[in-house]
Amino acid sequence: MPKTAAILIIGNEILSGKVEDANTPFLCRELRELGVEVRRIVVIPDEVPVIAAEVVGLSGAHDFVFTAGGVGPTHDDVTVEGIAAAFGVRVLRHSRLERLIRDFYKDRLHEPDLKMAEVPEGAELLSMEGLAFPVVVMRNVYIFPGIPEVLRRKFGVIRERFRDAPFYLRRVLVRGGEGSLAEHLRAVLREYPALLLGSYPEWNNPEYQVKLTLESRDPDTVEGAMRALLARLPAAALVRIE
Amino acid sequence: MPKTAAILIIGNEILSGKVEDANTPFLCRELRELGVEVRRIVVIPDEVPVIAAEVVGLSGAHDFVFTAGGVGPTHDDVTVEGIAAAFGVRVLRHSRLERLIRDFYKDRLHEPDLKMAEVPEGAELLSMEGLAFPVVVMRNVYIFPGIPEVLRRKFGVIRERFRDAPFYLRRVLVRGGEGSLAEHLRAVLREYPALLLGSYPEWNNPEYQVKLTLESRDPDTVEGAMRALLARLPAAALVRIE
Numbered sequence: 001m002p003k004t005a006a007i008l009i010i011g012n013e014i015l016s017g018k019v020e021d022a023n024t025p026f027l028c029r030e031l032r033e034l035g036v037e038v039r040r041i042v043v044i045p046d047e048v049p050v051i052a053a054e055v056v057g058l059s060g061a062h063d064f065v066f067t068a069g070g071v072g073p074t075h076d077d078v079t080v081e082g083i084a085a086a087f088g089v090r091v092l093r094h095s096r097l098e099r100l101i102r103d104f105y106k107d108r109l110h111e112p113d114l115k116m117a118e119v120p121e122g123a124e125l126l127s128m129e130g131l132a133f134p135v136v137v138m139r140n141v142y143i144f145p146g147i148p149e150v151l152r153r154k155f156g157v158i159r160e161r162f163r164d165a166p167f168y169l170r171r172v173l174v175r176g177g178e179g180s181l182a183e184h185l186r187a188v189l190r191e192y193p194a195l196l197l198g199s200y201p202e203w204n205n206p207e208y209q210v211k212l213t214l215e216s217r218d219p220d221t222v223e224g225a226m227r228a229l230l231a232r233l234p235a236a237a238l239v240r241i242e
Numbered sequence: 243m244p245k246t247a248a249i250l251i252i253g254n255e256i257l258s259g260k261v262e263d264a265n266t267p268f269l270c271r272e273l274r275e276l277g278v279e280v281r282r283i284v285v286i287p288d289e290v291p292v293i294a295a296e297v298v299g300l301s302g303a304h305d306f307v308f309t310a311g312g313v314g315p316t317h318d319d320v321t322v323e324g325i326a327a328a329f330g331v332r333v334l335r336h337s338r339l340e341r342l343i344r345d346f347y348k349d350r351l352h353e354p355d356l357k358m359a360e361v362p363e364g365a366e367l368l369s370m371e372g373l374a375f376p377v378v379v380m381r382n383v384y385i386f387p388g389i390p391e392v393l394r395r396k397f398g399v400i401r402e403r404f405r406d407a408p409f410y411l412r413r414v415l416v417r418g419g420e421g422s423l424a425e426h427l428r429a430v431l432r433e434y435p436a437l438l439l440g441s442y443p444e445w446n447n448p449e450y451q452v453k454l455t456l457e458s459r460d461p462d463t464v465e466g467a468m469r470a471l472l473a474r475l476p477a478a479a480l481v482r483i484e
Contacts, residue, residue: 016409019442038257038259044282075428075441112425149445186317
């Protein structure tokens with residue numbers, strides 16, 4: 001079975017429109033490239049019971065859950081507490097993380113910084129070359145900070161562990177409205193029911209009006225569906241294949 | 243009670259990283275400005291049972307639900323069907339929408355375009371000056387197309403109906419790590435427990451390291467908390483108040 005994932009963004013700043021979430025688009029692109037199917041993205045506030053309930057649901061329904069946000073030293077950083085509550089375990093200060101944080105801050109350490117050494121009881125630390133601080137994993141929940149630069153660096157170091165069978169993707173750019181294509185698309189899907197077929201209108205694009213995406217884990221499905229589509233499309237409608 | 247909202251984005255193209263979701267940041271900013279509290283954002287695939295289950299949950303738990311995506315004429319446009327299933331009603335072709343679509347497309351109409359005239363039974367149409375096509379509302383669920391230009395235009399015309407008591411917001415930009423601030427922030431929250439207090443580290447910002455946001459529907463709470471915070475902050479830490 002191909003692997004599935006959910007992304008859980010924890011942060012009032014996203015919900016209130018103060019900050020645009022750059023982590024979700026990054027994780028979606030990365031996971032797709034790795035062959036992992038993201039099935040759900042959820043953004044919730046910095047509230048322990050809300051985080052706990054969401055982690056229970058997402059963790060049970062997906063192979064991997066990636067959280068971002070809420071792991072700093074201040075009052076609104078409650079992700080670890082929420083994940084611990086989800087699994088019914090305590091929050092512990094991890095001695096290896098504490099040592100890393102003390103070594104990093106040295107005499108600039110403030111006591112609240114040690115909150116970042118806290119993990120749900122039973123969490124693993126993934127240490128890899130190139131990572132100053134390990135990635136904390138609780139069961140199938142990978143806990144990332146919300147700062148995009150840090151999340152990208154940490155994810156980049158561990159990304160290969162998620163690699164699955166790839167998706168094959170072709171794009172067909174088309175002139176004319178979606179309504180003129182709908183019947184052809186349904187016909188292709190009848191012939192290739194397992195095809196992932198997307199149809200996306202572009203507004204104000206002078207070159208083409210609809211982008212079609214043909215996608216599958218099976219390259220023969222994509223190529224066969226591509227031939228079936230091109231056989232049906234009026235020649236004047238085709239702008240380009242990518 | 244202040245009004246709450248959820249945003250439901252329906253689209254495989256977002257989950258698979260092909261398209262970045264521009265609608266959520268727009269709606270979050272708009273709703274905050276209107277005084278509406280967005281409590282949850284969910285992104286799900288173009289699948290009727292998934293949409294139906296999510297709409298049931300979000301509609302029951304929030305004053306307003308805003309959906310974006312999945313309302314075109316092709317096979318992957320199943321939002322209306324999902325919302326109808328959520329409320330246990332049929333999908334009907336709405337005669338007024340059908341007339342508008344026929345008048346719009348004229349001899350360029352393809353039969354599948356009339357799929358865009360379908361609504362859940364019992365849906366209302368919100369017609370306003372400046373709107374070529376009405377906004378479709380089913381109970382408390384406002385159904386928007388995924389094309390950002392169209393969503394913005396439609397939301398812009400109906401936005402005032404959502405206006406609630408405003409949020410007051412001040413920002414304090416600070417030098418030094420979050421760990422050096424955490425204790426002061428907790429002290430301010432003890433004095434002003436209803437304050438919405440955010441602490442956001444900035445990476446690689448030469449001017450300041452943390453942005454604090456003080457927010458409330460009560461301006462006196464914000465101003466009092468601001469005074470309490472400034473009285474505690476070391477003078478050297480303060481960069482700017484906005």
